[in-house]
Amino acid sequence: MIMESTHIDACLKRLPDVFHLLLDSSKTIVDDTCVEKLLTLIENITQCTDDRMKLFKEDVGLVSFLSHVVTTSCEPCTMTFALKLNGILLKHDDTVQLLAAHFTGIESSLEHRIFQRALEGIEYWLDASVRCAWLNSMKVNLNYAYQVITQLECIEQIIACLVDASMFVITAAQDFTVSLIVWCYKHGMLAEREKVALVKKSQLDNGKEKHAIDEKSSRCLETHSGCRETSSSSSFIGERLLQYMTKVLRSDSTIEKPEIVSVLQMLRKLFETDQSVGGSVAMETYLLASCQDMVINCDAGVCANIVELFIVIARKTRTSDWIQMDDIIVMIMSLMHHGKLSPALKLTTTLLLEMDQQHEQHNRLYELVFLPLDFCLHPSPSTVISSSTVDFIMAAMKSRGTCISLVMHSIMALQRQCTKGGRLDDDKLCRFLKYPIILLPITSSPDRQNLSTQYTKHLLGNTKLTKFLLDLALTLCDVYAVSDDDLYQLSGVVVKMVDNPHMDSTVICKSLKTITAILRQSTSSESESGDELVAKKPRLQDTEACSQPSDLILSKVFFNILQKRSYDTRWDVRDSVINFITDITQLSDNRNVVAWIVESKLGKEVWEKLRDDDDSYVRASSLFSLAQMSLCEELWLQFMSTCEQTMQSVVQTVTNVLLHDTEAFPRRAAVDVFLKWLTKHPQIRSYLLSSNYSTYKIGHKVEEDAGESNTEHRSVFSIMLQASHDLDFEVKLSVLNFWEVIIHHYLPCFATKNLTESIWDELYHIQKTGCLEGLQSSSDDHDRVVAEKACTILITLKELIVKGLDGKDKNALTVKHKLDIKFIDFLLKTDLDRILSEKSRSVDIYEWNPLALIDDMLYSSESNDDNLLDCY
């Protein structure tokens, strides 16, 4: 953010008082947020070189503040501020030099001494915020940091921060050390060593696992360790970090778990930052071998971190020169055979996405990921996986918790394969579909009659698995062309779930979405030939006669189920039903769907929910459904006939919602309905625009408390004017969208900016609607986003009017075309750009008026009122 120079100068004048306040332990600083905002202010000042230099003027007091911090004792929060300030100044070489200019030699430069003071002062270093600020500030300038660490010989303290009590310090330490390692490599501080990788090779021989250790590699390991001890001091820091990581990774039981976890997280961040450096470090630290050793006895937390690390590694395996796909497969097998099945599956899922499908192990890994699901379908599935692995997984799945976890991972892997794994062939698609078809009846009900294998008893009535399976089914139906037979089976399962009164409401919602996807697919291939469709029977038929999924869904039985759910006591179920109706109404190009909606009179359900439901979300959804329905002529006519409504009465009802509904959601939806009609429904648009009361009296004050009987005599424009004063900002925004559509309708050049002669007549039409007055009042709305939008529209209008006026007599024009001169004057004279910029500026007052921040800080330091001290 670029600050005005007057502001900067004013702030710089007050900074000494602030620094004085920070140093005075008897005075209170209002809170941390103000201090952070002060730092932001200083950082903004340093954006510009000239302003940066101003900071170092003596009367600003920055240097004396930092000197004071170094030489005298202060509060830890002040030291934290000083460290962060240091960090800001270290970003720029000129400020670094300015700081150094005050003292000679790097060792005694001011910022160096601040780091030293913070590090060596017990009263400071014990405070977690000081440690955090120290690390974060060092990270800003790694060149400088390297020198400081070398001088202060504080690498051990940095390493200690990796297992700090504070989570923030650990994160800061990890980020810093990762940056430092990358820097060391990039600046040659850590030359590339001879690539030594201690790899455990796992060979599966007749179902047994053999581990072969490369003896040559182990000798190199010993040599390599010796090399490290004699490394030069210039690379000491990098070497020390590598040595530390190696020690932790190769640890025995003496190393605590938090330390291992921290190092693994560090490595993961390193790989995320720079893969090649990560690869070098991995080789140096014998990462692969160490992790393979660790998985034998590690607990779930360490194992999870190992897997997260290898997931990041796996993403770049193809381009990596230090690790191959086979190495990761070995890791997977190692995890599996040491009982870490879920982490193994998680890693396999990622690897499959990265692996070339032609890879020799691809098929085997593929089978491995879906093996838990296959066990749920067949007691003895045929598979290419070795029998020992199969036995292992079978034994693990006997435990309920493990079984559910493995199945969950398999489903998630399946989901990722569908969305990111490339095109599925028909066999795979058919297989994938079998899982939800067979498992959904089991997971959605405690009824043991549906059990397919011994393992599925663990999945009985598991709502979480049900949701995952439904997501999978929805993805498959959305993305792929599924066979009718599979769609039919799936629809049978899902319809049954919707019918179950004990079903979770989220499951019902997902089921209805799945049914929509099935229907969309099932009906998309049907012929559009009118003759054929006219000859077809009506769709409301018994399910026994059905053989197509759309027949099962577009049936009387399903309608009864849907109707029952529309009266469910849970609002989210009712809302899902209405959304389902909206979604299938969008398939109105399919005759069967339209016929079913017509025969079922679903429009009546929507109408009743709109009028009677006590939940605002349901009423809002009903409005959207109504709008969607109106776009299909046949549905619209049937709806009006069934509900005994006319177009006028429907518009009236929506108007009533807009004016009288107690909740904001339905009111927003009502405006959106009008918008939709305006843009997409020619007949209703004509009605709205040619209303008998479309003449809007200039200066007419809208009666805000008009009763229902009065709304019959009001045009939609006056309704919208009233709605523009709604308490909900989104309603007001929607009204502005409405006005924008009106303007586009009457003023084509609004979008094209190509002025025409008829602009004044067009403006007159717009004026008649009351749009201009509405925009004018909204430009001063207390809701910022509303005012911004109104100003934007008015600025465009202004540009057009100014262009159009070009040299002409304004008064004559307005009289001739019966325009409101006051509005024209308002447009021409008001600095809308300034208003827009004011409205657009940050809600944070301190961002555009930093002086207020300094004033507040200084004022509150004098005040003893507790309320003032906690106002942020």
Add this chain to the structure above:
Amino acid sequence: MKLYSLSAHPNAPCLVLTFKDCTIMFDCAIDMSSLMHFLPLPLVHSERLSKLPVWHLSEGKESPVGNELKDCGGHVFIDSSPEVCIPETGILDLSTVDVILLSSYHSMLALPFITEYTGFHGIVYATEPTVQSGRQLMEELVEYIERVPKLQPATKWKEPNILKTLPSPLRESLHVPSWRKCYNKHDINAAMSKVKLAGYSEKLNLYGALSMVPLSSGYCIGSCNWVIQSDFEKVTYISGSSLLTTHPLPMVTGPMKNSDVLILTGLNQTPTFNPDNMLGEFCSNLAVTIKNGGNVLVPCCPSGVIYDLFECLSAFMDSAGLTQIPLYFISHVADSSLAYSQIFAEWLCPAKQSKVYLPEPPFPHGELVKGGRLKHFPSIHGEFTNQFKTPCVVFTGHPSLRFGDAVHFMELWGKSSMNTVIFTEPSFNYLDALAPFQPLSMKSCYCPIDPTMNFSQANKLIKELKALHVIIPDAYLSPPPLLPHRDDLIVETDPPPTPFKRADVLTLPVRRRQEKIEITSELASTLEPTEMKSGVFVSTITGSTTVKDNKYVLQPLPKAPVVVGKKRKRGEEEIINKHPKHYVYGNLDIEDFVRNLTKHGVTDMKVEDTPGGHIVHLPSEDTIIQVEEGSTHIFCEGNETLRKKLRDVLIMCLPKF
């Protein structure tokens, strides 16, 4: 301690416990499953029912039972006044029952059968709401049956040689000999006159031997479980309890812990149907029917869940825009049921109790009646015909659909598919209830709302109560017949529970080893305790025990009166010298006893080991000496000399001081 099970249905219990010479009956419910075999009693003549064909065993042959059995849609029904299955009366003389303890108004419908026809002359205890609501249920039952009398009772079909030829399920009907016609109003009044009221946690005394405490069970207004206690033993009886938060007071379990015996009945009859979900299903089905212009019939009992249905339904109908749809409650006792529910505030949950202080009626149906949304009538005749309009919702009895106004509405609305009958009572199989009305166009919906404990809650409760012995109906040891694969729907305890079924007599493994006895202060002052070991003192005591109202008191021996004359003095010495010379103790060594008997000339004897001790048989003397732990009995046929000799030898063999 013995337990007699007089009922076959776990949710219609009738159990008798004998304990400390007292005979206690827990509940006396009617098993109404027998009603399913009878034809409905229509209030208005039904052409269809009257023209049902007579059932024949085979074509062309005359039915051995005449017109007693009718064929309706392949099902055989008895054309007679409905009969109910009463508790078993043959295994115990019910006139010996000292007290009947009632748990709820659902489990007391057989009370007139017990009190008026078995010679019962004890007391009946129940809470006040149980009494009032129970009376209402009984009166309604009698009213329903009596107003449609049948000319001829059906009896021939019950004969065993005919019964076995009848088709299923009539042939397999259980306990047909226990089926009875309903009692009359006089029986009801007489039975209710024997009832005494009890409050929750009130300690009732049974002849001084036992205390009986009713504790809230949370099932319905006034429902309770019973804890029977002596000084050293405790028996808990749990019947029909609920852990759900509904309108009655919540269940109290504290005093039930650590019982010697826990008897558990009345678990959930529809464990796979969640009551909350069923309530939602009930509302949505009702709304769909009404919106489509149809009527809804809800066959139900006149009290209990119906109050919750009114409360939930009125709110739901308001939100669904069905405020103008009338609710009709038709029952002979509708008025009193609604009225009593509002005045039993102290038996309701705290939320409803606090309403009373506002003051507001605890249930909203009062406002519904006032506002005209809920209308109640004693029958379909009279005022109802003037006010009846459709579409509407009708709550009426009987849930079995064999009598009551529900039969009329089934006949009236059964032909239209726009109407729906919604079953909420779990006690009747809805398909069996609908059988005589087939073919039926009317839609039917099964939404059982059973708030009683399910199996997992019961298992958890049993674990918490930590009773030594658990007694349950044998039906709870295996999954329900319609859900054989649901092996989670059983009661599992460690150690395994003891099952019972109808007509079982269980000897409960509770041995009374101690009894409380009071000692007078006068006698206590004569005691001279001697320390045997640290903290253990022993003293001999001789006194006279009196038992009054089952209370034992040990008093000093009575003093002899002052007399004049030697003869009397001798007699007095005998009285004064009642104090024994020795005190015997310990167990008898049978071998030593036999040896001593031989020494004293008794040689012809056989010694037999028994589970409890020994039996010494003297065949020549026709004498048996039964030696058990804690008792020795000598059975000899009037040979006093031999008896004394045997006694003396016995005492000789026992340690004494």
